[in-house]
Amino acid sequence: MRTARNKSSRKAAEEIFRAAVSAASPYDSVRSNLKLLSKKLKIYNLSLDLKSIKNIYLIGAGKAACPMAKAVEDALGSRIKAGCVVTKYNHALKLKYAEVIEAGHPLPDRNGLKGAQKILEIARSAGQGDLVIFLLSGGASALLPAPVEGLSLKDKKRLTGLLIGSGASIQEINTVRKHLSRIKGGRLMDIAYPARVITLIVSDVVNDDISSIASGPTAPDPSTYTDALDVIKRYGLLKKAPPKAISFLKMGASGAIVETPKPGEKVFKNCENIIIVNNSMALRAAKEKASSLGYRSLVLSSTITGPARKAAGFFTSILKEAKKNGNPLRPPCCIIMGGETVVEVRGTGLGGRNQELALASAIGLEGSEGITVLSAGTDGTDGPTEAAGAFADCSTVQRGRSAGLDVRKYLDDNDSYRFFKKLKDLFITGPTGTNVMDIAIGLVE
């Protein structure tokens, strides 16, 4: 049984989410921060003398590559000499000056290889006095596969799979990846230098570390071939890994192949990496929207990680505290957090980390009236489902029970999607054109 109040809370939560996503729009951000004046090109906090720029090239990759490129084209038009952006299938927009290539994501494919090659060629053709605008957003890592000489895409994928399966951290996996790529780990700057490169970044990683986003094609890489080999040894993969990868890394460690460019190296002299939108900006907008709707509001953190279920436990314990004791805010209030949790896969169900967080929240909220949770991915997708996320409140578990659904079974089977679908509590937005990780909104009436 859903009360009228819960309905209006849902509507408020949805409005708050949409305000957050809108504030993280890469198109809007680029469009309003890229200005072609009579003598200057203004781009974010930089002001470039137009006379000093010979050619402008436009390259990019990621799920938001097309709207970002469109904004650059809308601002610079025919000043763009050539360009190529790689995006996920079904994410293409028609562009006038840059070629658009659709490629595989999350698993890289041959189209991605082709796109990466094109982008490397454009970067190579740029010289002194040229400006390369490089657009980076979520998914770029998979969309730009460029294995080193002699290593097949299949081998590289297999190695990544082995590392993931061994429990290596994303930092460790990136250390290996960067040393087997012709584009990652700052390698793109090896090629583009001495052209000026401005990388505009939609951050989809916790803490906005530019060397992590898409494994940092234009960021200095502090890690070494030896580090990469150490990772492989640490997880006992020296024998299992593709021999070509191992021999390449060993050659690198012996000094026979040049290292990825390190912090302070000259190739970064003409390079700027600018985070244009991130989770924090979205959360700030969510907070403002909530305040304008009459909720006392606060942002807990933009760096929530760990299992979705545990995050739900933490989140609902705060929301219940607000309801019961007025901590950290008195109702009506809105408590917001962002980041990227993980699903600890035990079952065989369908879902995503946001739907799992919502389902676990529903258990925490049973019996606590007047609290609504919306957890959703800012890109509009959550796991392999068409939903962005889901709603939960005190009625969720009971309504599930009435419909013959045992919430704990669904949670244990990681089957949040089917639970919420039957309850009509999915939150569906379609692709939003951005990706700054996830947002969870808790409203306490």
Next chain:
Amino acid sequence: MRTARNKSSRKAAEEIFRAAVSAASPYDSVRSNLKLLSKKLKIYNLSLDLKSIKNIYLIGAGKAACPMAKAVEDALGSRIKAGCVVTKYNHALKLKYAEVIEAGHPLPDRNGLKGAQKILEIARSAGQGDLVIFLLSGGASALLPAPVEGLSLKDKKRLTGLLIGSGASIQEINTVRKHLSRIKGGRLMDIAYPARVITLIVSDVVNDDISSIASGPTAPDPSTYTDALDVIKRYGLLKKAPPKAISFLKMGASGAIVETPKPGEKVFKNCENIIIVNNSMALRAAKEKASSLGYRSLVLSSTITGPARKAAGFFTSILKEAKKNGNPLRPPCCIIMGGETVVEVRGTGLGGRNQELALASAIGLEGSEGITVLSAGTDGTDGPTEAAGAFADCSTVQRGRSAGLDVRKYLDDNDSYRFFKKLKDLFITGPTGTNVMDIAIGLVE
């Protein structure tokens, strides 16, 4: 301007913790809420006509039983006709009107059986017009074993062990316990009725559920014999459990033995359960102290549960957000949470949930200057160690490294105590005379 800021963060955190513990002092609470006036006995929000009270009996159990009983004696003196309190070894105080029995905790022993028997006898002797003051605090469940007729303490302990080992929840375990006890699950009221019973409770459980604290000797029990049998079946223990326990529960389920008293039954007519101190009160005092020291301050929640490591992840992500973006508060600020986490035991080290939370926080805080975490048990003990908890900040991991300690190894081995001991970062208070679960204090300068 802010003189307190000149004090080190650690000192401030310690002052804040001590203010919290002091606000949760059972002695102080009882002493200031129990007044013998010429015609009235005032006890918390109750006012009893002295003329209507024949005899006053004093019973109780728990780690704080003695200071609570002392406060009652200091207020009522010779008006107490008889009494008995059971406490943990080395927790006795000399009392004048009530007998003190020390008994086993966390494992019950024969002294506990003796104490429970004494308390049942006193409750039985109380009649119409008599007042029984019952003092309940952490540990009372183990300190008052009273297995039903025909069941040995050994059998009851074995069944509890089997349930714990099968992964049954504490609610499920309590459902079984209540139906095999002569004192729990409201049974004490079966015996004390029609005497008036006022139970003063130091809450050491999340959400202050009075039927959970010590399995609710004076609280209505909504669960049934059938529920208890269902729990045993659910975990496949029907064959393994002591046969006498099973046959007792089956007799109960068949209606041959009277049920535990249910909500609304007449035995609760003359009974009041009053939570006198809890985690929320401690957190509120912590917040006030932090404010008086010049910190913006907020309480996140008094119901934090789940693995200590995950709680540390959330806590540090919020503290770092405060440092970086001023969310949820701008520095200098103090963020406080309470509850009771668990240690997921994987290693063989020494520690407790507070020290584990601090150690995991240290990892999260590496590189983040100006943040200090203190996590500690309000009772002054954390796990099987002499420490109440520990401090962590951005220097912890590095100082460990310099001393040859690998923080991850210690964490994986659940060996937080030895890590912090070597670094001299343990927080040691000795027994505090209260127990309202744990408090974590985060200071951001």
